[in-house]
Amino acid sequence: MEAFFFLLLAVVSIFSGLMVILQKSPVASVLFLVLTLVCVAALFVMLSAPFIAAIQVIIYAGAIMVLFLFVLMLLNLQRFTEGAWSRFQITGVVVAAVLAVVTALLLRAVPLPADSGFLRETPGLGSVEAVGLSLFTEYLLPFEIASFLLLAGIIGAVILSRRRP
């Protein structure tokens, strides 16, 4: 059962990932990216990380992708033809293919500890309680720094997109 759902989600996420980079229209591309993100969120649930999955759907697939679509609608882009493939782009495809093959082969070749199933079963691993407890004790300083980073991001975005007189 778990294997079936994993394979289903893997196939759908790889298909929609390919569609992200193959679609001509940026809007379709971003919508396929949302599908990929939702698939990855479902995989997070299977990996006993329900809190991260919820965050992924709300913040990533919700807020960030809405920002993407908003900018796309705002700019009203004319579709430009990407033209003939340059040597650089062909090299890019080759590099990506080599990267995929080499990493996949390496991962299949190297036996990780406990090759069948996962190493440890930790009850309540990704619960809100466990994540929150860790976040507000062990990782409190990074958490505060992240809030400063978000503030800097907001200010930066406002200053950048302000129309100068």
Place this chain on the structure above:
Amino acid sequence: MIISLNHYLVLAALLFSIGVAGVLTRRNAIIIFASIELMMNAVNLAFVAFARHWGDVGGQIFVFFIIAVAAAEVAVGLAIIVVLFRHRETVNIDKVNLLKW
């Protein structure tokens, strides 16, 4: 068939490679941005898979921070694209090569 860490890592590697291919081949700045998000998600998947494998919540905390940083990055990056479009009337990165050697 038992699903183990390796399966998730191979899936993450494939998604990451798709993102790399997108960044290197597409010329539309917004699609390049979407490909970067795809790569980031592949890394998140690997992090959560390792967290599950070792039974340590630290990997999930990292994903939390990556999502926060991605939010800031997208806000600033899209603002840059908007400004770029306002100045150049294009988001084709081949037309934007002022700083390229």
